[in-house]
Amino acid sequence: MPWFLLYDYVEVHKWNPDTNEFELHWRDDFDTFDEKRWHKATGGFDSNSSIFHPENVSVKAGNLVLKLEPEPEHKG
Secondary structure (H helix, E strand, C coil): CCEEEEECCEEEEEEECCCCEEEEEEEECCCCCCCCCCCCCCECCCCCCCCECHHHEEEECCEEEEEECCCCCCCC
């Protein structure tokens, strides 16, 4: 670790019952980080052992980049 996940694009489709097909609703090619579409989470939640850090989310070279790394050891 660290590990990196790279997403080239995300597409969202909607079902059209009139045509009986899915139709493209929107696509993000990650040329920039669209703050109207995406949220960089912070913290975690009870059923997940992960902690989210906004600085581990970025856009680089047309990819959404998610960085995964172990939480630093806390010395007490």
